[in-house]
Amino acid sequence: MLEARSVTIGVARRDLFRDLSLRLAPGKIMGLCGPSGSGKTTLGRVLAGLHPHRAGQILLDGLPIPRKGAHPVQYLAQAPLATMNPRWRVARVLAEAGCPEPDLVAAMSIDPDWLERFPHELSGGQLQRVSILRALTVRPRYLIADEITAPLDPISQARIWKALTDLAASHGIGILAISHDAALLGRIVTSGIEAIGARPA
Amino acid sequence: MLNVENLGIGFSRYTGLLRQEEMTRLSGVSFDLCEGEVLAVIGGSGAGKSLLAHALLGLLPPNATLRGTMSFRGRSMTPYPASLRGRRIALMAQQVSHLDPLARLGAQTRWAARRTGAAKVPDLQTLGLGPETCRLYPGQLSGGMARRALFALAGVGQPDLLIADEPTAGLDPENRDRLLALLQAHAHRGGAVILITHDLMPALPVADRVMILDEGHMCGFESSRDFKGDGMALTSPYAHALWRALPENAFLTDA
Numbered sequence: 001m002l003e004a005r006s007v008t009i010g011v012a013r014r015d016l017f018r019d020l021s022l023r024l025a026p027g028k029i030m031g032l033c034g035p036s037g038s039g040k041t042t043l044g045r046v047l048a049g050l051h052p053h054r055a056g057q058i059l060l061d062g063l064p065i066p067r068k069g070a071h072p073v074q075y076l077a078q079a080p081l082a083t084m085n086p087r088w089r090v091a092r093v094l095a096e097a098g099c100p101e102p103d104l105v106a107a108m109s110i111d112p113d114w115l116e117r118f119p120h121e122l123s124g125g126q127l128q129r130v131s132i133l134r135a136l137t138v139r140p141r142y143l144i145a146d147e148i149t150a151p152l153d154p155i156s157q158a159r160i161w162k163a164l165t166d167l168a169a170s171h172g173i174g175i176l177a178i179s180h181d182a183a184l185l186g187r188i189v190t191s192g193i194e195a196i197g198a199r200p201a
Numbered sequence: 202m203l204n205v206e207n208l209g210i211g212f213s214r215y216t217g218l219l220r221q222e223e224m225t226r227l228s229g230v231s232f233d234l235c236e237g238e239v240l241a242v243i244g245g246s247g248a249g250k251s252l253l254a255h256a257l258l259g260l261l262p263p264n265a266t267l268r269g270t271m272s273f274r275g276r277s278m279t280p281y282p283a284s285l286r287g288r289r290i291a292l293m294a295q296q297v298s299h300l301d302p303l304a305r306l307g308a309q310t311r312w313a314a315r316r317t318g319a320a321k322v323p324d325l326q327t328l329g330l331g332p333e334t335c336r337l338y339p340g341q342l343s344g345g346m347a348r349r350a351l352f353a354l355a356g357v358g359q360p361d362l363l364i365a366d367e368p369t370a371g372l373d374p375e376n377r378d379r380l381l382a383l384l385q386a387h388a389h390r391g392g393a394v395i396l397i398t399h400d401l402m403p404a405l406p407v408a409d410r411v412m413i414l415d416e417g418h419m420c421g422f423e424s425s426r427d428f429k430g431d432g433m434a435l436t437s438p439y440a441h442a443l444w445r446a447l448p449e450n451a452f453l454t455d456a
Contacts, residue, residue, distance in 0.1 A: 035373055036344060123416065124246030151370075151399060153245030153415075154446040158454045180373070183448040 001025055002047065002073060002142045002174060007056030009039065009046050015054070016042055022194060024142060027172040029165065031185035031193035038196050040178045044144040047176065048075035060141065070097075070138035078147040080131035084119040090130055091115035097137040107163050108133045125156030132164070142174040150179070161188050202274060202393050203234040203257075203362060209268035210252055210261065223266065227252050230269070230419045232412060234362070239385060239394045241404040241425065243443075244414035250397045253414070254364045257395070258286050273362075288317050291360035295367045297339040297347045306342070306350055307335030310357070317358030325353055328383070345376030352383055363387050364395045369403060381407045401428070402449065413440050 004022040008015055016039035024030050034040050045051040047058060049071045058065060060072055077083050084093045094100055094115070108129045114122055122130065128148055135143060145164070149157035165188055168175050179185055185193050208230040211223045227249040234240055244250050255261050257271065259281030271278040273285060294300075300309055306325075314322045325334055328349045334342075342350060348368055355363055365384055369377040381396075385407040388394050398404050404411070405425045413420040420439040427434035432444035445453045 036371065151246045153248070153399060154401065154443050155454065156245055158446040158452050162454050181448065187448040187452050
């Protein structure tokens with residue numbers, strides 16, 4: 001169970017939320033929606049340990065998240081290109097996380113041809129699959145999927161979510177799906193949709 | 202108004218110190234566009250949508266090679282006539298990063314008017330942007346305001362053809378529909394619009410025809426009326442697969 005217990009999250013001098021609580025169970029997919037600027041991305045980054053929170057606790061199975069080793073909650077960005085070294089080929093980008101397991105490579109339908117290319121030489125959908133494989137290689141317990149299919153065509157979108165819903169079920173990975181698209185969330189969530197409010201004044 | 206025949210775009214890049222190879226990024230694009238028409242160009246990232254816009258504006262980088270022919274009102278567009286860009290054909294840019302970050306919006310509209318030789322500065326109030334908006338810097342505009350401002354700037358020279366590159370990306374539904382209505386109004390006044398987007402559903406009510414690009418290939422045209430029900434009226438298999446993959450429909454991946 002990944003749990004945020006009455007956390008306060010802020011950027012610069014402004015508090016985005018106070019006293020926010022959230023529970024995500026293993027193997028479940030939870031939706032997160034809210035208007036732009038409401039802090040969905042910041043909340044996702046806090047859960048993945050990429051942004052500090054100001055008060056409250058982030059707990060994994062009731063314990064604080066260990067500071068050593070790969071973070072058990074991995075964050076997937078909307079634009080994976082910005083999270084990769086542009087001068088590394090895809091093989092090296094993947095190797096940074098370790099050696100990917102063959103069944104995961106198959107689940108993400110990664111073509112061996114892509115390994116010799118640079119990140120900008122893959123299409124958006126292909127690159128997002130590489131980024132998911134890289135995150136899965138460190139064996140995370142939870143994934144934060146922040147608008148990961150928003151810039152993609154519907155076919156790539158359906159393909160990626162099919163693979164992720166299968167993984168959630170087979171590997172017991174919990175996923176927080178951040179999206180504006182109510183129809184998409186309606187298709188994928190198994191554990192409800194959390195709506196976060198408008199910007200506080 | 203616009204006629205494009207078998208347009209292709211390739212890029213040459215170095216594979217060694219002196220060896221070059223050419224990579225084709227767009228091929229086989231042909232279409233005609235008339236007054237009053239909204240053409241939606243749909244495709245995922247990397248499909249070549251923005252490349253098409255840049256070709257129509259004569260903004261391709263020097264290592265690009267252009268094949269096929271383009272003509273605007275019967276006049277060839279190769280070499281690119283300087284009198285077209287910004288005057289007869291205008292781009293509605295995707296982000297405020299296309300604007301000068303250090304100038305207030307009021308000043309930018311005046312500059313745009315001067316550069317296109319327009320008689321009057323565009324009236325932002327008709328777009329629901331009050332007089333106080335003119336004193337704001339681009340970074341201070343919200344997403345919806347910024348897109349309306351970019352629309353106003355693109356329209357300064359009263360262009361015939363307006364190319365809108367992802368005008369609704371990242372907008373909430375209310376602002377999105379408001380902007381799409383503005384684009385449709387431009388076509389109703391006798392202009393033409395090329396609406397470039399990856400978002401099929403919201404574009405359908407305003408578009409007359411839909412051109413589908415897949416990884417640089419044109420997969421043909423569909424009438425926007427045919428995107429309905431189980432999609433059996435659609436002519437190309439790719440359009441059919443696209444329609445069935447939408448979460449609003451079957452969410453199928455067997456394409």
